[in-house]
Amino acid sequence: MSGTRTLAGFHAVTARLRQKPDTVSEIYIDSTRVDARAKDLKRLAEKLGVRVIPVDSKRLDGMSGGARHQGVVAQAEPIDMPQFIEDVLEALDEPPLLLILDGVQDPHNLGACLRVADGAGAHAVIAPKDRSVGLTLAAMKVASGAAESVPYIAVTNLARTMRDLKDRGIWLIGTADTAPQTLYQAKLEGAVGLVMGAEGEGLRRLTQDTCDLLVSIPMHGSVESLNVSVASGICLYEARRRRG
Numbered sequence: 001m002s003g004t005r006t007l008a009g010f011h012a013v014t015a016r017l018r019q020k021p022d023t024v025s026e027i028y029i030d031s032t033r034v035d036a037r038a039k040d041l042k043r044l045a046e047k048l049g050v051r052v053i054p055v056d057s058k059r060l061d062g063m064s065g066g067a068r069h070q071g072v073v074a075q076a077e078p079i080d081m082p083q084f085i086e087d088v089l090e091a092l093d094e095p096p097l098l099l100i101l102d103g104v105q106d107p108h109n110l111g112a113c114l115r116v117a118d119g120a121g122a123h124a125v126i127a128p129k130d131r132s133v134g135l136t137l138a139a140m141k142v143a144s145g146a147a148e149s150v151p152y153i154a155v156t157n158l159a160r161t162m163r164d165l166k167d168r169g170i171w172l173i174g175t176a177d178t179a180p181q182t183l184y185q186a187k188l189e190g191a192v193g194l195v196m197g198a199e200g201e202g203l204r205r206l207t208q209d210t211c212d213l214l215v216s217i218p219m220h221g222s223v224e225s226l227n228v229s230v231a232s233g234i235c236l237y238e239a240r241r242r243r244g
Contacts, residue, residue, distance in 0.1 A: 006064065007141075008070075008141045009144075010037060010072055014041060016145065017048060026050065027073070027075075029071060030072070033071045041072060064137060082151045085155070088123055096192070097122050097191075099126070100195040101126070102128070103201065106133060106199055109229050110136075110139040111141065119237075120237050122236055123151070126193075129155065158207060159206050173188070173211060185215070189242050189243065194236060199227075
């Protein structure tokens with residue numbers, strides 16, 4: 001189907017049905033699923049006038065391109081989202097709260113980052129086009145609908161975009177395990193962009209140098225670092241808490 005997007009998994013499909021049911025053309029569900037979750041989805045779809053088609057699991061495997069679909073796939077129209085950070089910033093009526101990801105390559109981590117960004121009320125997630133996973137079907141599934149509520153802005157040159165954000169008065173705070181100042185000591189009020197590094201590698205040197213400030217997340221146990229989506233959630237919610 002040209003002009004449609006594939007959604008996989010109960011969370012992603014249910015979220016789209018609840019947000020914009022008129023964009024969902026049809027839902028395909030594993031014909032062997034007769035559990036309560038499948039029945040609830042069918043009832044919701046029927047109530048909203050969306051056709052549900054029972055199919056075998058092999059067809060769902062092909063439609064989802066290898067992503068874990070949990071026995072449900074939908075075809076839906078793409079939702080128009082801002083493609084440029086300037087469009088996001090110009091539409092805001094409060095100081096921006098941004099999440100900037102430097103080279104996150106795991107789709108599950110990206111999806112989880114989008115989910116916490118949505119929960120914390122971040123206005124956009126920014127990432128470079130290169131060295132990043134991009135908004136794959138697997139990432140969208142993990143995002144559980146957040147991929148269609150939080151703008152994901154892919155940029156050609158991350159350092160240049162960060163400099164442009166600084167010119168707009170946005171304070172850029174990067175995370176690094178070795179930073180002497182902690183997240184809780186940092187200025188997080190006002191226009192803020194939180195910059196998180198890739199899995200296992202952290203921020204690239206140029207990205208670090210472009211930040212206004214580097215902070216660490218206090219670690220009180222035996223592990224040395226946190227998953228990027230967990231760290232993003234901690235930082236975003238602390239910034240949101242400071243805003244009252």
